[in-house]
Amino acid sequence: GGVGELVSTFPLQKERRVVLRNSGFIDPNNIEDYIARDGYQALAKVLSSMKPLDVIEEVKASGLLGRGGAGFPTGLKWEFTYKAPGEEKFVVCNADEGEPGTFKDRLILEGDPHSIIEAMTIAGYAVGASKGYIYVRAEYPQSIAHLEKAINQAREYGLLGKDILGSGFSFDIKIRKGAGAYVCGEETALLNSIEGGRGEPRIKPPYPPQKGLWGKPTVINNVETLANIPPIILNGAKWFKNIGTPTCPGTKVFTLTGNIVNAGLIEVPMGITLRELIFEIGGGIPGGRGLKLVQTGGPSGGTMTPELLDVPMAFDTLPKYNSALGSGALTVIDDSHCIVDVVKSFAEFFLHESCGKCTPCRIGNKRIVEILENIERGKGTRESLVLLKALGENMKATAFCGLGQAAPNPLLRCLQVFEEEFAAHVEGKTCPVGVCKLEKKM
Ligand code: NAI
Known part of the structure; x- marks a missing residue:
């Protein structure tokens, strides 16, 4: 296992475990442990008593919103994929979480890999897909190892592969490893990466449910989103809506x-x-x-x-x-941190991770970092703040994908909220919290 010690075991009144229901409680490398806690029961229920549209209706009725970050309704995504014309369809699990400070999907994959396999198989049945891909960041070796083991075990137990549980439905899953690029978590860059192309985003629309992997209808869901699926199927949408x-x-x-x-x-x-x-x-x-x-x-x-x-x-x-x-x-x-420094560290991250495809993101992040460095050194002016705002607004409006559009978020917000602190740097040539060493003109 190994994951148990990472998940708190002391009682926390406000804690409510749905997606982490098994993490720390089961041996993630033992399918029997998962089965003993109702594992694969939701899949059995779906295959034995539900039509694909029933499954989609249940997920829609649950009101589940995508947990990757954007909160798009999961059931709608499944419905779009189901309705899209095409013989071949795909299910993709986005396990490339790269947002600084985010490590939730890692814990789910390490602690409960079968829940994702079960959920993807249910998604495959619902949308009419027989192949799934899990795109995991290579920085998560333990997640990959646990997933590999779990996929093999599921195949041995007839829970993946041909004619699952004698239902006539076939589905299998392959793992694809990322190579360290943050932008590959953006769904269309991720699809390009699975296809063997450069991890650069595509224009949307068309959205993946219409044109996804190899141009075929594809449902792509985040790990945490998928982990909610088996409990929703087993306990019902009404149960979920009460949380x-x-x-x-x-x-x-x-x-x-x-x-x-x-x-x-x-x-x-x-x-x-x-x-x-x-x-x-x-x-x-x-x-x-x-x-x-x-x-x-x-x-x-x-x-x-x-x-x-x-x-x-x-x-x-x-x-x-x-x-x-x-x-x-x-x-x-x-409050010991300087806002210019905080915003600069965020901007440096985006500068490093920009894929370079579009100019607003490639050059915009570079200029933002330069201007913030100048402000920290005491070389900023009122004009610098005007320029930062204009750059940020332009990037938001014109960058090609979510990375470049979201990059200026903290900058724009902080320019507004911490206006006085920025002003102190450019006008008073002082850093109110004493972090920046500003060169004062004599
Ligand atoms: P988006 O709003 O463009 O799309 C969200 C999802 O809904 C996508 O799967 C998209 O295909 C689907 N969608 C939206 N409109 C649709 C339509 N009309 N038809 C069919 N499907 C539709 O947002 P995006 O750029 O995919 O994601 C941005 C979010 O990602 C941000 O909220 C950010 O917080 C989060 N994010 C998460 C990271 C992580 O590591 N978990 C890293 C970076 C960003």
């Missing part, structure tokens, strides 16, 4: 990182607040320091400041506050 909020049902796995006492991951119902996550579950900020901001969903997500501590966390609530739930990464940043 979380009415418009964003279910749980969310949050990863707590940065300046927080209890770093790690926790699965809780949607609708929980940052205050509960950081100060109750997370044990607060070390050294009694103040909270400056929480970056939600990693650098490509949203920026939340202390006055938003009581906002319910869900896909539909955070955009009202110019923020985003994204992958569920929570990077807590205390």
Whole structure:
């Protein structure tokens, strides 16, 4: 196993495990352990008593929203793929989570690989696909090892391959490893990568349900999304809708990182607040320091400041506050950090990870980092801030894919929220928290 010690075992009142139901409790390398906890029961139910459209209706009725970060309705995606004309269709599991601070899918894959195999097979039955691919980042060797073992075991037990459980339905899964590029988590770049091409994004639409892998209808779901499928099928959509909020049902796995006492991951119902996550579950900020901001969903997500501590966390609530739930990464940043430095470190990440296909992202991130470096050195002016805002807005409007469009999110938000701190750097030539060494003109 190995994963048990990573998942908290002390009772946490607010914890509600759906996707981490087995993690730490079973030996992930033993299919019998999974079966003993209702494993493959949902697949058996689907194959013996449900038509593909029944499965799709159940997933639609559950209100499950995609957990990769965008929150698109999973059932709709399945329906689009089912309805798309074509003899050959595919199921792809996106296990290339690369958002800084995000490591939820890793724990699911390491701790409960069969749940993903079962869910993909159910998806295959629902949309009419007989082949699945799991695209896993190569930085997750343990996830890959557990998946390989699990796939072989499932084949031995007749749960993958030809004529599964004597139903006449056939489905099999292949693993594809990423090679370290963040952009390959973007679904169309991922598809190109599986096909053996460069990991560069495609234009959308057409979306993968219409034209996906090798141009064929493809349903592509995130690991955490898929892990919800077997319990939804077994317990029903109504059960699922009773967890979380009415418009964003279910749980969310949050990863707590940065300046927080209890770093790690926790699965809780949607609708929980940052205050509960950081100060109750997370044990607060070390050294009694103040909270400056929480970056939600990693650098490509949203920026939340202390006055938003009581906002319910869900896909539909955070955009009202110019923020985003994204992958569920929570990077807590205390008041000892300089905002210019924080924003620069995010920009450096995007600069490093830009695939270079489009100019706004390739050049925009480069210029943003340069300007922020100048501000840190005391060489910034009011004009620098105007330029940063214009660059960010242009990238948002014109970058080719989600990477470049999301890259300026923290910059634009922080320019607004921390206006005074930026102004102190460019006008007062001082860093209010004393991090930057500004050269002052004599
Ligand atoms: P998107 O909004 O374009 O699409 C989300 C999903 O819905 C995609 O699968 C897309 O194909 C589908 N979709 C949207 N409209 C559709 C339509 N009309 N018909 C059929 N399917 C449709 O967002 P995108 O660019 O795929 O993802 C952005 C999100 O990814 C952000 O929220 C960000 O937080 C998250 N993200 C997560 C990372 C991670 O490591 N988990 C890394 C980077 C970003």
